[in-house]
Amino acid sequence: xxxxxxxxxxxxxxxxxGKETKELRVSAVEEFMxxxxxxxxxxNRNGVFLIAEEExxxxxxxxxxxxxxxxxxxxxxxxxxxxxxxx
Numbered sequence: 001x002x003x004x005x006x007x008x009x010x011x012x013x014x015x016x017x018g019k020e021t022k023e024l025r026v027s028a029v030e031e032f033m034x035x036x037x038x039x040x041x042x043x044n045r046n047g048v049f050l051i052a053e054e055e056x057x058x059x060x061x062x063x064x065x066x067x068x069x070x071x072x073x074x075x076x077x078x079x080x081x082x083x084x085x086x087x
Contacts, residue, residue, distance in 0.1 A: 002053045006042055006061070010051065013058050014042070021084045041065075041081070048078070052085075060085035
């Protein structure tokens, strides 16, 4: 298994995984987050977005956001936003 950073070329495959993961449903009417917001997550400099690949296929992803990463705080905090694994 290879762990690495995605590129925007991976967007459609990653977004499909997010939409197909029922635990990531945003609400009863929305399957997953807005595509533009998800695209931002992939490139967000305050976040960490990693993918797992096995046999050249994406097996899952994880995304955390460090919005509180600010020099005025003694400790740095991050929030785990998404974790998804292909069955």
